[in-house]
Amino acid sequence: MDPVRNPYAPGAGQRPPELAGREREVRQFEIVLERVARGRPERSMILTGLRGVGKTVLLNTFRSMAIQRLWGSGKIEARPDQSIRRPVAAAMHMALRELAPRHRAPERIDRVLGVLKAFAQAKTDDPKSAKGAKAGSRWQPGIDAVAVRGRADSGDLEIDLVELFVDAASIATDLGVGIALFIDEMQDVPAEDVSALCTACHELSQIGGPLIVVGAGLPHLPAVLSASKSYSERLFRYARIDRLSRSAADHALTAPAGLEEVEFEQGALDALYEASDGYPFFVQAYGKVTWDLSLHSPITADDVRVAAPEAEEELAVGFFGSRYERATPAERDYMRAMATLGDEPVPTNEVARSLDRRPSSLSPARDNLIKKGLIYSAERGLIAFTVPHFGKFLRRQPE
Structure with missing residues (x-):
């Protein structure tokens, strides 16, 4: 048949021609959008699942839904070696640019943009905030406003995010809409930044600010959030994305x-x-x-x-x-040992026994595989592949 007419799209994060089997999640997000816009209390949302189940596709669908309702929106992709300060600043700048033309008080927009500029330029000792540059150096964002000193620029991300989100949410309140910040690969947000995000979401939920965070990540993301703030299980609405019926x-x-x-x-x-x-x-x-x-x-x-x-x-x-090519020889041995034990989550001590090693001696390989996003800790003492059928693939590989 004509390959030009082929309708299927197996791309990374590429929306398929038919978004089948996700009607419940789409309806849930529609309710979130409507409630937030009407000033009703609502939680931010977290999507979790293995790679290849369509989390990024759903995240992009949610963003399109927010844009259709004239919300301000921005999206970032987290990286384990980078603070979220700069990506969040860029995403919030995009969201405010979407709202600014409809706002009747330009001076209000200019002030919040000034707060955003101060947030982006805040000095910090965290080396993750200046990857590729000297820690503490100033970034010059493309924001055409005078930085507002003394607001969202303390250098403490937890304080600064709260102040930035509160001020940005006030602009959305003026317009009767909301702001949505979408975070892909959220499990890779550094631990300190996760804590700051949770604190900011908590503050917004208490004051009813129309700004939500929508995150997507691997199955252990709820555990990452819970380790950061004990109240995170009440702060977010969780949706586990799995295979299709x-x-x-x-x-x-x-x-x-x-x-x-x-x-x-x-x-x-x-x-x-x-x-x-x-x-x-x-x-x-x-x-x-x-x-x-x-x-x-x-x-x-x-x-x-x-x-x-x-x-x-x-x-x-x-x-x-x-x-597979991203793994070192020692890490590949570890994954092959996992594969021989089956496709379900396996105990770490069983992997060590299979390799005839002490569990402690395998910790570096395991931790590096987790950092590379190839495996995750399903629960204490258990590990699993982040990619479906990865064990089957490994069992077919020559030793």
Whole structure:
């Protein structure tokens, strides 16, 4: 069939042609937007799940929903070696620029932009706040306003975020809308910055400020937040994003194909679900290759069987292989030992026993794999892969 008309999109964070199986989360966020805009108390929102389940896609969908309701919005992607001060400043600048043209008091906008500039330029001794530059150096943001000294510029992120968020939220209040800050890879926010974010969200929830944080991260993100502030479990609304149900996975394939007047036989859908296991990225990956290699409609189970090896090879190189290559030999040994124990979370002491090593001697490899986002601590004493089917991929690799 014509590859130009292929509707499937297995890209990183790329929205699929049909956002199937996420209706509940979209409806939840619609309620959050409406309640915040009406001054009702509402919690910020956290999406968690393995890689490839569509967290970033959903985060981008939420942002589009906020923009459609004329909210101010900004998005950042957290990095473990960087403070969030500068990225948050850039994101909040974008949000305020979206609100400014509708505000009737330019002087109010200028003052909050001045507070934002002071926040961005605040001196700090934290080396993470100036990656690639001398710690404590000043950043010159592209904000056309005079910095307001004495507000959000103490250098203490916890104090400064509260003051910045409160002032920015007041602009949204004037317009009867809200501001949403979207944070992808939120588990990589440095621990001190997580604490500051929680404090700022807590303050906003107490005063009813129309500013929310929407984060997305790996399954252990709730534990990261809880370790930072004990009240975080009451501060956020958590939504766990998992694989698609059978009906949703089928719909993700058949709905866009139907627009191109292409059909699937039931056997093809059975084979595609077995191959993808319902994970959205895999659904798109197998669907794309199957389309390209099929001769005509309807797509059959034989078409899927022909396409599966090529799809698996593409995943082995791009989705799995790129991550595997980031690991050192010692880290690869650790992951292979995990893979031999199965696909569910495994005890760290069992991994050590498999390698005939003391658990303490493996701590550096385990900690580095966690920092690289290849594994996570499912709960105390248990670890798991952040990528679905990664164990299966490792078991196919030569020693």
